[in-house]
Amino acid sequence: MHHSVLNCRLFADIPEEEIDSLLLCCKASERSYQKNDFIFYQKDKPEYLHLLLEGEVAVCRDSPSGRRSLVASFNRGGDLFGEVYAFLDRQEYDYYAVAVTAAKVLWIPRTFLYRNCNNQCSFHTNLTLNMLNILAGKAYFLNQKLQYLSGETIRHKIAAFLLKHNKGDNKVVLPMNREEMADFLGVTRPSLSREFMKMKQEGIIDIKGNCVTIIREEELEDLFG
Template sequence: MDQALKNCDLFAHMSSDDARLCLGCSGAVEKKYGKGGMVFCETDSPNRLFVLLEGSVTVGRDGADGRRAVMARIDRPGDLFGEVYVFLDQSTYGCSVQAESPVRVLAIPAKFFYSTCEKRCAMHAQIIRNMLSVFARKAFFLTRRVSLLSSGSLRRKIAALLLEHRSPDGSLVLGMNREQMADFLGVTRPSLSRELAAMRDEGLLDIHGKAIALPHPERLKEFYDYFVP
């Protein structure tokens, strides 16, 4: 658990001991779910936020046709989820989180973040400041995704997604399979597969199984004018 807490933005600028003290004060509990288990459903009351300790989960929403649209995939120990919904003053989460593999999560009561405790300890104030930073970064990320989804053609969307996930050393760490990529871009998997194949044939991409590489990233800039180097 200590490594997950160290990776979690919620516990930034805090030692492992300080983080555990805060968790004890908050009433946090560790929970386990098997593959396919629901960490929370759309209609559940949003009274807890969660820290992923082990495994991976997907965030989604059920459509009118019964299909579950994947909004995000979370697989890094220390990642937060559910934190936005506990501060929206609504009666339900409005989305669901499902275990993609056996997972362990830390469930933290939302009320812990409403105010500092009567002792007014420095660590409680720090964790509230950290939560504000988390929200600021999330707002920035969502702005970026809106820009991606409104970028026009499917090729432009793919170019934007791949360029923004390119590491400084040029490698690509996408963290999603083809189906998840299609859901993220709001297109069908066959449409995505056809466009990826066309981009491969044109020399824009190297595709080996599930792996995608960018042999000439500068050429992708021709299809998307917003680019993070």
């Protein structure tokens, strides 16, 4: 068993020896990819959960004009992607997954999560409950993203993002690079960078690399007053 499996929330509170049995029982398979290889394509039939073991994977969607929109990126061993489709009655993916670097991915059949286990694995129920917890967390995350996207202007979106990630010391370490943040907020990267610079010039924030210092927090809050 790859060590990254132990980092996955899907297997929380399940002993390591039982995880081995579960993976064997569900017929999980490990697959390797080179940079730019597709893990699955848009319109593929979703039949598996995907657990990142090594490398980095991007989940994307292309617009009719061909512009790529980043849905999410994964670079930590143990990250799950495509898991939402485990409980959706959908015949195809709405997006695709591509390896950003060389990567290894564990494929887990989705049917294992909601059918009775023939081998009566003692921790099968734990696995299903962990999956429900993961889906609840993802629903919360998407709700937060919707709040950002509903901002009237780029400044509204940036302000909402910074206020959400401010832990009380007015210093925010951006959890993604500029391109990923632009995709997340639904704006172009140049527009995002220009607005950051305007806010810095106006003395609202200071920004160095991926660290943003909020100087005039009240001005960010006033945008929502």
